Amino acid sequence: MSTPSSPTSPAPSDTEAPRRPRRAPSRRVTVLAGTVAGAALAGATRTTWAQATAPDLTGSAQQVAVTGSDAAPTVLALGLVALAAALTTSLSSTWVRFVTGPVLLAAGLGAGWSALAVVLDPTGASGSATATATGVVGGQVQATATSWPLLTLIPALAVAAVGALVLLVGRTWPVRTRYRSAAVAVAATADPETDPAAAWDALTRGEDPSTEDDPGDEDDPSDEDDPSTGRDETGPTAAR
Numbered sequence: 001m002s003t004p005s006s007p008t009s010p011a012p013s014d015t016e017a018p019r020r021p022r023r024a025p026s027r028r029v030t031v032l033a034g035t036v037a038g039a040a041l042a043g044a045t046r047t048t049w050a051q052a053t054a055p056d057l058t059g060s061a062q063q064v065a066v067t068g069s070d071a072a073p074t075v076l077a078l079g080l081v082a083l084a085a086a087l088t089t090s091l092s093s094t095w096v097r098f099v100t101g102p103v104l105l106a107a108g109l110g111a112g113w114s115a116l117a118v119v120l121d122p123t124g125a126s127g128s129a130t131a132t133a134t135g136v137v138g139g140q141v142q143a144t145a146t147s148w149p150l151l152t153l154i155p156a157l158a159v160a161a162v163g164a165l166v167l168l169v170g171r172t173w174p175v176r177t178r179y180r181s182a183a184v185a186v187a188a189t190a191d192p193e194t195d196p197a198a199a200w201d202a203l204t205r206g207e208d209p210s211t212e213d214d215p216g217d218e219d220d221p222s223d224e225d226d227p228s229t230g231r232d233e234t235g236p237t238a239a240r
Contacts, residue, residue: 024208027090030162034086034104037158041111043081044127044152044182051117052143056134067085068148070129071122074114075152082107082159097170103164108160115152119145 025033045068051062069076085103088096118125122145131137 005166010109017074024172025165027170027173030165030169031090034089034159034162037108037155037162038079038081038083038086041082041108041152041159042076044148044155045072045076045079046144047148049148050106050126050143050145052123052141053128053129054130054134054141055136055139057136062134064126064130064133066126066129066143067121068115068118068152070132071118071125072114072149075111075156078107078114079155079159080110082111089170097166097173101166101170104163104166105160106163108156108158108163111159114154115149115156123236159220 046067047068049068049071050066052066053061054064056062069073082104085100085107089100089104122143123141125145126141126143130139130141
C-alpha cells in the first residue's frame with residue numbers, strides 16, 4: 001500500500017528582482033522643506049509664549065501676554081537666517097552646501113535651545129516684555145509658559161534636519177553652470193551667415209567659423225547615377 005506523497009514546496013528562485021535604489025531628496029525638495037521650516041520657525045514667534053502678571057505704576061497687577069519675539073528674540077533671528085540659508089541652497093555651486101548646511105544645522109539647534117529655555121524659565125524670559133508693558137523695572141513678575149515654545153521645537157528640529165540633509169546628500173545634486181550652458185547652446189545653434197554676431201562670438205572663443213561644414217556642399221547620392229541621361233556621372237568619363 002503506497003503512502004501519499006507529501007506536497008513539495010516550490011523551490012525558491014535563485015534570482016530575485018533587483019531592488020531599486022532609494023533616491024535621495026532632490027535640491028528642489030530640500031530647498032522647499034528648508035524654506036517652509038524657516039518660515040514656520042520665524043512665524044511661531046508671533047504667538048503668545050507666556051502669560052505674565054506684574055504690578056504697574058499704581059501697584060495693581062496687570063496681565064501681560066508675552067510673544068515669542070519678546071520672550072526669545074533669538075528664535076526670530078535664527079528663523080530668518082534659516083530662511084535665507086535655505087533659499088541660498090538653491091544655487092548650483094558646489095561649495096554652497098558646505099556653508100548653508102552648517103548654518104541650517106546651527107540655526108535649528110540654537111532656535112530649539114532658545115525655545116526650550118522659555119519653558120524652563122518663563123519668568124526670566126518675560127522680564128523685558130513686562131517692564132515695557134507696565135513701566136516698572138525690577139518688579140515682581142510671575143509667568144507661566146504656554147504650549148507654543150514646545151510646538152516651536154518642531155520647525156526648529158526640521159531646520160536642523162534639513163541642514164544635515166544638505167551636508168549628506170548635497171554631493172549627489174547635479175552641478176550646472178547656467179552661463180556656460182547658454183554659451184554652448186548658442187554656439188551649437190547660431191549660424192554666422194544668418195547671425196553675424198555669432199561669428200564674432202566664435203572668434204572670441206578661439207574658433208574659426210569659416211571652417212564649419214556647409215550642408216549644401218554635401219554630395220547628393222541621387223545625382224551620382226542619373227538614369228535619364230544613361231551615363232554614370234561618377235566615372236571619370238561618360239559612357240559612349
